[in-house]
Amino acid sequence: MTDVAKRDPKLVMRLARLGSMHQSRLSFMRILTRRLARENWRFEQSAFEIDENGVGHAVYTAHGPNSSYSLIAYAHDLPPEKRSDRVIAEAWDATFTLFDGVPSADDIERLSLNIPVQEAGRVTGTELSVSRANRSVRLWEHVVSELAEGRQPSTAKIEDVGYLMRTTAVYGSGKLGAADREMIADRPEFRVPFQVEMLSVYLTRWFITDLVQHMADKRATKNGSQAARLDPGIARSIGIGNSTGLGMAPFLLNHPVLFNNWMAAREQAIQAVRAVQKATEAEIALFRDMLARNTQIVETWHSEHPIQIEKLAALRGDVGKVTEYLTGADLGADYPWDALYTWAENSLTLEGQEWIASLILEPYGELVDGFAEGMAADNTATFRIAGAMKIGDLRVLLKDIYGWAIETDWSTPASKARAWYVSEEKLEPRLGERFEEPIEEYEQPLAPGRDAALLYHSLAHWSDEAQVANFLLRHPEHRHVLRRVQIVGRAPYAEIRDNTISDRVLPIDMLRCKLSFFGATKFDPRSDRWVRICMYENAPLPYELTSENADFWIFPELERAAV
Amino acid sequence: MSHSLNEIEAMSKRAARGAGLSWGLAEEAAKGTRWLSAFGFSGAGMLADLLEMNDRIPSIDVSPVSLSAEIWHAPTRRMSPLIAGASLSDCAVRLMERGLITMENVSLPLLSVPFMGGAALRLGVPVAAEWESARLATDGRQVCVQASPDALEARHAEKLVFSAPAEMTGRLEPMLRADVSEQNWNRLSAFAHRTFAPATEESRLRGAGAGLSDND
Numbered sequence: 001m002t003d004v005a006k007r008d009p010k011l012v013m014r015l016a017r018l019g020s021m022h023q024s025r026l027s028f029m030r031i032l033t034r035r036l037a038r039e040n041w042r043f044e045q046s047a048f049e050i051d052e053n054g055v056g057h058a059v060y061t062a063h064g065p066n067s068s069y070s071l072i073a074y075a076h077d078l079p080p081e082k083r084s085d086r087v088i089a090e091a092w093d094a095t096f097t098l099f100d101g102v103p104s105a106d107d108i109e110r111l112s113l114n115i116p117v118q119e120a121g122r123v124t125g126t127e128l129s130v131s132r133a134n135r136s137v138r139l140w141e142h143v144v145s146e147l148a149e150g151r152q153p154s155t156a157k158i159e160d161v162g163y164l165m166r167t168t169a170v171y172g173s174g175k176l177g178a179a180d181r182e183m184i185a186d187r188p189e190f191r192v193p194f195q196v197e198m199l200s201v202y203l204t205r206w207f208i209t210d211l212v213q214h215m216a217d218k219r220a221t222k223n224g225s226q227a228a229r230l231d232p233g234i235a236r237s238i239g240i241g242n243s244t245g246l247g248m249a250p251f252l253l254n255h256p257v258l259f260n261n262w263m264a265a266r267e268q269a270i271q272a273v274r275a276v277q278k279a280t281e282a283e284i285a286l287f288r289d290m291l292a293r294n295t296q297i298v299e300t301w302h303s304e305h306p307i308q309i310e311k312l313a314a315l316r317g318d319v320g321k322v323t324e325y326l327t328g329a330d331l332g333a334d335y336p337w338d339a340l341y342t343w344a345e346n347s348l349t350l351e352g353q354e355w356i357a358s359l360i361l362e363p364y365g366e367l368v369d370g371f372a373e374g375m376a377a378d379n380t381a382t383f384r385i386a387g388a389m390k391i392g393d394l395r396v397l398l399k400d401i402y403g404w405a406i407e408t409d410w411s412t413p414a415s416k417a418r419a420w421y422v423s424e425e426k427l428e429p430r431l432g433e434r435f436e437e438p439i440e441e442y443e444q445p446l447a448p449g450r451d452a453a454l455l456y457h458s459l460a461h462w463s464d465e466a467q468v469a470n471f472l473l474r475h476p477e478h479r480h481v482l483r484r485v486q487i488v489g490r491a492p493y494a495e496i497r498d499n500t501i502s503d504r505v506l507p508i509d510m511l512r513c514k515l516s517f518f519g520a521t522k523f524d525p526r527s528d529r530w531v532r533i534c535m536y537e538n539a540p541l542p543y544e545l546t547s548e549n550a551d552f553w554i555f556p557e558l559e560r561a562a563v
Numbered sequence: 564m565s566h567s568l569n570e571i572e573a574m575s576k577r578a579a580r581g582a583g584l585s586w587g588l589a590e591e592a593a594k595g596t597r598w599l600s601a602f603g604f605s606g607a608g609m610l611a612d613l614l615e616m617n618d619r620i621p622s623i624d625v626s627p628v629s630l631s632a633e634i635w636h637a638p639t640r641r642m643s644p645l646i647a648g649a650s651l652s653d654c655a656v657r658l659m660e661r662g663l664i665t666m667e668n669v670s671l672p673l674l675s676v677p678f679m680g681g682a683a684l685r686l687g688v689p690v691a692a693e694w695e696s697a698r699l700a701t702d703g704r705q706v707c708v709q710a711s712p713d714a715l716e717a718r719h720a721e722k723l724v725f726s727a728p729a730e731m732t733g734r735l736e737p738m739l740r741a742d743v744s745e746q747n748w749n750r751l752s753a754f755a756h757r758t759f760a761p762a763t764e765e766s767r768l769r770g771a772g773a774g775l776s777d778n779d
Binding site: 086087088122124125136137138173174175176177178179180181182183245246380381383384385386387388421422423424425427428429430431432433437438439442445468469470472473474476477478479480481482483529530 | 564565566567568569570584585586587588590591594622623626627630646649650652653654655656657681684685739740756758759760761762765766767769770771779
C-alpha cells in the first residue's frame with residue numbers, strides 16, 4: 001500500500017467542485033441495474049388499458065427474490081397550456097406510484113383517485129413513491145407520427161432531446177402518506193439510498209416506450225395503415241428526462257449525514273483505486289475502453305446555458321489533454337491511477353478532475369462496489385447534541401470546519417444577498433433576494449456558513465471550560481447550527497464549505513452533485529437554479545437486462561455512436 | 564387519518580417554528596412528536612396544545628433558570644417540556660452522575676419523555692420519568708408505560724423526576740405509521756402556515772428560476 005490519503009473535505013466540499021461531479025460505479029441507477037441483473041429479477045407488463053386518446057392505466061411488475069414491486073401508471077390527455085415542470089403544476093401527461101407488491105383492482109381504483117392529483121391526493125403505506133412526468137413535446141409527436149407513418153424516428157432528433165418524457169418530481173419516503181424509508185430500509189434491495197425512486201423511474205421508462213408505440217399504433221389504425229415497431233436499438237437510446245428545481249438543493253443541506261455517506265463512499269473508492277499498485281492488462285484495457293466510450297457522452301452533451309457551455313468547453317479541452325497524457329503514459333507502471341489522478345488535479349479543470357476521479361473506478365468493481373453499502377444513513381445517533389462538550393473544543397471544530405466562514409465579512413450585502421424560503425404556493429422551495437423581497441422572516445436554515453460564523457462570534461466571551469449545554473440554554477437560536485457542527489465533526493464530508501446565500505451562489509451546483517449520485521448525465525441547466533438531465537439513456541429495457549449489460553450501459557457503445 | 568412518521572415530523576418542525584421556536588428547538592419538537600406518535604401517543608395533539616399555550620413567547624421565559632440547580636424551574640413557573648427535555652438530553656452525562664434530575668411546574672410532561680429516549684441511547688441504560696400517577700421508562704428503542712390515559716395527557720406536572728439507570732418492566736414496540744386526527748393536523752397546519760412566504764407574482768416568476776415555458 002502506498003499512503004494515498006482520502007481527499008481533504010476542504011478540497012472536495014466546495015460548490016464549484018460539487019457542481020462538476022460525474023456519475024460513477026457508485027451511482028444509484030447503476031447499483032440498481034447491477035442488483036436486478038445479479039438477482040435475476042423478472043419483469044412483466046400485467047395491465048395496459050389505455051384508450052386511443054392515451055387515457056387509462058398500466059401496471060408493470062418487477063419480481064425479485066423476496067418481493068415484487070409494481071409501477072402503476074396513469075396516462076392522461078393533458079391540454080398543452082397546463083404542461084409545466086414546476087412544483088406548482090396541477091396536471092401532468094402521466095402520473096405514477098410504485099406499489100409494494102402486486103396491486104388488486106381495488107388498489108388501482110383507489111389510487112386512480114389520488115395519484116393523478118399528486119400532492120392533492122393521499123396514499124398509504126403500501127405505496128413507496130409518487131411521481132409524474134410530462135412529454136417532451138418536440139420528440140413525442142415526432143416519434144408517434146414517424147412510427148404511425150411506418151418509419152423509424154430520426155436518431156439525430158432523439159439524440160438532440162434524449163427522452164420522450166421527463167419526470168418533474170419523484171416523491172418517496174413518507175411523502176403524501178407513502179411508506180417511510182424506515183419501513184423498507186431493511187430490505188436488501190432498498191438498503192442503498194434512492195433505490196425505490198430509481199426502480200420507479202426505470203419501469204417508467206419502459207411504460208413510456210410502450211405508450212409511444214401504442215399511440216402510434218392507434219393513429220396508424222385510424223389512418224387505415226400499420227405503424228412501424230420502434231427499433232429496439234433506438235428504444236434503448238431513449239432515456240427518461242428529469243426536470244429539477246430548487247427542491248433538491250436543500251436536500252443536501254437537510255440530510256448532512258446521508259450526504260456525508262455518499263461523498264465518503266466515493267472518496268473511499270477513489271482512495272482505494274489510487275492505492276492500487278499494479279493494474280492488470282485487463283483493467284487497463286477496460287479503463288481505456290470506458291474512457292473512449294465516455295468521451296462520446298461529452299461530445300454529444302449539449303446545453304444552451306452560458307455557464308454549462310463554458311464548463312463543457314473546458315471539459316472537452318480536458319478530455320483532449322487526458323487522451324494526450326494517456327498516449328504517453330505507462331499504465332503498467334506502479335500506482336498508475338494515483339499518477340493519473342495527481343496529474344489531473346494539477347492539469348485539468350474541476351470538470352476534468354472529477355471526470356477522471358469517477359472514471360478510474362470503472363475497472364475495480366470488486367474493490368469499490370462494496371462501499372455502496374455504507375451510503376445509507378440512520379440519523380438517530382447523530383441528532384443528539386453532546387451537551388457535555390467543552391466550548392473550547394467547539395471553538396476548535398468551528399475554526400477547522402468553518403474557518404472560511406469566520407473570515408467572511410457577513411456585513412456586506414453581497415455575502416448574504418439571497419435567502420432560501422418556502423412559498424405557500426404548493427410549498428415550492430424558492431431562493432429570493434434578501435434585500436429586494438419581503439422574504440427574510442421566512443428564511444430556511446440553509447446558510448450554515450453564516451450561522452456557524454454567528455455562533456463562533458457569540459462564543460467569544462464564553463470560557464473554554466464551559467459546557468455546550470449551558471450555552472444552548474441561553475442561546476436556543478444557535479441550537480440548529482451547533483448540532484450541525486458536531487455532526488460535521490464526526491462526518492467531515494457532511495458540509496458544503498461555501499457560501500450558500502451569496503450573490504454568486506449557483507444552486508445548480510448542488511443539483512448537479514445530487515443528480516450525479518443518481519447516475520444522471522448530460523446536465524442541461526435552464527437557469528442558475530433549474531436543470532434538466534437524462535436518466536437511463538442507453539440502458540437495456542428491463543426485459544433485456546443481463547449481467548453482461550447491467551453495468552456499463554451508461555457509456556454508449558462505440559459502434560452506435562458512430563452511426 | 565393515517566400518516567407517515569416523516570409527514571408528522573415535517574409538519575411538527577414547521578409548526579414549532581411557526582409558533583416562534585428556534586430552528587434547533589423546532590427540530591427537537593419534531594423528533595419528539597415523531598417518537599411519541601410511533602408509540603401511539605397523541606404527540607401531534609399535545610404539541611398543538613403546547614404551541615397554542617406558548618405561542619410566540621420568548622423561549623427564555625419557559626426555560627430552566629439553571630441546569631445545576633437542585634430542582635430545575637422556569638421563571639414563569641411554567642416550563643416548556645420541549646426546552647426542558649432538550650436540556651435534559653444535553654445533560655445526559657449529568658443525569659447519570661446525579662442519578663436524578665427533578666423539575667418543577669412543567670407543562671404537558673409527556674412531551675419531555677422522547678428526550679429521555681435520546682439520553683438513554685447516549686448513556687446506554689434506560690431512563691425513567693415520573694409525575695403524578697404516571698411512570699414511563701425507555702431505553703430509547705422501546706417504552707414501558709405505567710399510567711392512566713388522563714395522567715399521560717396531564718396539562719401540567721408540579722413535579723417531574725427523571726432518573727437513570729431505570730428498570731423497564733413492560734416493553735412497547737414503536738410502529739411505523741400513526742393516526743393524527745384532522746382537527747389536530749389542522750391546528751399544526753395553522754402554525755406551519757406562518758413559515759410559508761405569501762404567494763406573489765414576483766416570487767412565482769423569480770423564486771424558482773424556471774424557464775417561462777416547459778411546453779417543449
